[in-house]
Each structure stands twice: as structure tokens, then as C-alpha cells.
Amino acid sequence: xxxxxxxxxxxxxxxxxxxxxxxxxxxxxxxxxxxxxxxxxxxxxxxxxxxxxxxxxxxxxxxxxxxxxxxxxxxxxxxxxxxxxxxxxxxxxxxxxxxxxxxxxxxxxxxxxxxxxxxxxxxxxxxxxxxxxxxxxxxxxxxxxxxxxxxxxxxxxxxxxxxxxxxxxxxxxxxxxxxxxxxxxxxxxxxxxxxxxxxxxxxxxxxxxxxxxxx
Numbered sequence: 001x002x003x004x005x006x007x008x009x010x011x012x013x014x015x016x017x018x019x020x021x022x023x024x025x026x027x028x029x030x031x032x033x034x035x036x037x038x039x040x041x042x043x044x045x046x047x048x049x050x051x052x053x054x055x056x057x058x059x060x061x062x063x064x065x066x067x068x069x070x071x072x073x074x075x076x077x078x079x080x081x082x083x084x085x086x087x088x089x090x091x092x093x094x095x096x097x098x099x100x101x102x103x104x105x106x107x108x109x110x111x112x113x114x115x116x117x118x119x120x121x122x123x124x125x126x127x128x129x130x131x132x133x134x135x136x137x138x139x140x141x142x143x144x145x146x147x148x149x150x151x152x153x154x155x156x157x158x159x160x161x162x163x164x165x166x167x168x169x170x171x172x173x174x175x176x177x178x179x180x181x182x183x184x185x186x187x188x189x190x191x192x193x194x195x196x197x198x199x200x201x202x203x204x205x206x207x208x209x210x211x212x213x214x215x
Contacts, residue, residue, distance in 0.1 A: 012074050017081050018096070021103045024078055028066070028106050035062030060112065067110050067117075075121050078103060082122070115177060159191040 008027050015023045039046055039058045046058045056064070082103055089095045107118040162170045178184035 008070055009073065012070070016077075017084065018099070020074075020077060021081050021085075021099055024074065024106065025099060025102045027070070028109075031062070031066050035059055038062065063110065063112055071106075071110050071117075075107070075117075078106075079122050115173075119173065119177070159188060160195060163192070163195045 008031075012020065012023055012027065035058070039062075042058060050057060082100060085095045085100055104118070104122070107122045108115065111117040159171075159174065162174065174188065175185070178188050
């Protein structure tokens with residue numbers, strides 16, 4: 001796999017602007033295909049041997065390799081190229097929306113279940129650069145809708161986890177993200193309701209148990 005990345009980086013380093021984005025899109029798609037086939041080929045090893053030793057699955061290792069060896073070097077240039085395309089569209093020019101959506105999806109996918117890379121490496125800079133609310137609505141809808149439930153249910157960083165640990169800033173960030181997609185806040189509000197209902201029942205039960213123990 002290291003040899004693969006030795007071929008990927010030079011091809012990305014020599015390209016700029018939209019050509020960089022097209023090359024990144026192609027290399028990312030090729031990488032995902034390679035990881036998917038490796039996961040199938042080593043299915044038994046991945047399912048039993050690795051799981052028993054509490055090691056990360058092959059799919060996660062593949063994503064981490066791309067993030068460490070490619071994304072960490074190229075994400076700034078990719079972000080600048082994406083922002084340039086967004087600004088071109090805002091000025092009335094025609095751009096390749098499919099390319100833009102696919103590259104932004106990399107910022108989402110590379111987070112492996114959370115939006116940290118998208119928020120920190122892309123959206124924060126977009127806000128600073130353009131003073132706009134965020135990406136065009138069509139991209140927000142496409143990007144977040146496909147991973148929304150996964151993000152909300154993530155064991156250590158999902159909505160329930162943030163509520164349990166009282167992480168107000170992270171909850172605010174989640175609200176801001178999901179408010180940008182149609183009905184995006186519906187599952188969030190449901191999780192809030194379930195959490196506080198559960199907490200309320202627990203408090204009532206605790207009070208009843210304490211009262212009974214004093215009798």
C-alpha cells in the first residue's frame with residue numbers, strides 16, 4: 001500500500017486548482033475500491049483474527065493511511081481550490097458541481113464518522129474567506145443527508161454521547177450543521193427528547209428508591 005501512495009502524492013503535487021481536484025477525486029475513488037477489495041479478500045482475517053485482538057478493521061486502517069499520507073499534505077491546497085470554485089459560482093460562472101460535491105465528500109468521509117475534518121479543515125476557512133453562512137445549500141444537503149444518522153449515532157461523538165458528557169459547544173456545532181439540511185433537526189430533537197425523558201425517569205426512580213429506603 002505504501003508503494004501506492006508513493007505514486008499518488010507526486011501526481012497530486014504537480015497539479016493545481018481544478019486539475020488538482022479532479023486528480024484527488026480519482027485517487028480517492030481508486031483508494032476506496034482498493035480498500036474494499038482488500039477487505040473482501042481478507043474477510044476472514046478481518047472478521048475474526050483482527051476483531052479478537054481488538055485491532056482496527058482493515059477498512060479503517062485504509063482510510064487512516066490515506067488521511068495521514070495524502071489528506072494531511074493536500075487538504076489545504078484542495079480547500080483553496082474548492083473555495084475558488086465556490087466563489088466562481090457565486091459570481092455567476094458555471095462550474096462542475098459534481099466534482100465539487102465529490103471533493104467535499106472526501107472532507108466528510110475522511111472523518112470516519114464525524115464532521116471534524118469537514119468543519120475544521122474546510123468550513124471554518126470558508127466562513128473566514130467568504131463571510132458567507134456556508135457552502136451552497138445543494139452541497140450541504142447532499143453531504144450531510146447521507147451521513148447524518150451515522151454521525152448522530154456515533155458511539156463516542158454522537159448526539160447521545162455529547163448529551164451525556166454535557167458538551168455544549170459540540171452540541172451547538174451539531175445543531176448548526178444539521179439545521180442546514182431539510183428536516184435535519186428532526187432526529188436531533190428526537191434524541192434530545194429521548195435523552196431527557198430517560199434522565200427524568202432515572203431521577204424519579206432514584207428519588208423513589210431513596211424514599212423507600214428511609215421507610
